[in-house]
Amino acid sequence: MVKVVDKMLLFLYSIVIMIISAVVIAATLGWIPFTYSERFIEMLQLNRTVAITAICIAVVLLLMSLRFFIVSVARTSVTSTSIDQRTDFGDIRISMETIESLALKAASRQRGIKDLRARIKVTDAGLDIVLRTVIDGETAIPQLTEDVQVAVKSHIEEITGMPVAAVAVFIANVVQANTFKSRVE
Structure with missing residues (x-):
């Protein structure tokens, strides 16, 4: 404002x-x-x-x-669009877009996922990841969301070395697969 x-x-x-x-x-x-x-x-x-x-x-x-x-x-406070880590060899900066891309990549590998959006938030406990998705409706939702959560959490922790506190999956919609029945005359 x-x-x-x-x-x-x-x-x-x-x-x-x-x-x-x-x-x-x-x-x-x-x-x-x-x-x-x-x-x-x-x-x-x-x-x-x-x-x-x-x-x-x-x-x-x-x-x-x-x-x-x-x-x-006056000095303006710059909002950090990256996550900074200090190692013995120097500083590492990972952008939020990178983490978002990694989360989308891991989630999209799961069968049944059609459309994805991710939102990343940094907390004291680690990264909070919220995924919004559309699914195909042919896979059981509890199993699918659990698979997505495990895949995203392990992929991000493995690639970035950062702890993931939570992965929330929001199923926005179910789309029906286009199945055409051929008509034989």
Whole structure:
């Protein structure tokens, strides 16, 4: 939500600064007559309503400038899209996409699986893997899900060396296999 607000503020700030820059350039090049500039400054100093409006706009621009300055200087916390391990030889970084691909590969080897999606979450106990799948309906669901869980857990632990805390399998749908009966006349 904060990023959306910052983007909107940056857009408005850019538009206002662009307009102010265009007016300053036009006044400097003489495209705006000196009398207009003189009248505008007089209006700012003498007309209370115009002065208050100009002060409000200036304060808003100042606050937006401060906000953007703070955002640009402040350190942002980078969410880790990888899992880091330290070994005697150095650091190892395995991306979440790699672990997801390994889980999908292991699960897709099971007979009866038609469509797969995986979501990986890192916990203190290890990796939590959630698989969403569509099955063919010809294999017993308890046996199929258990086979998928065992295959994914062992494959990921073997390849990455990371403990897998849980493998959850969500059966989203059952699709019927296309069986065509030939008709003999």
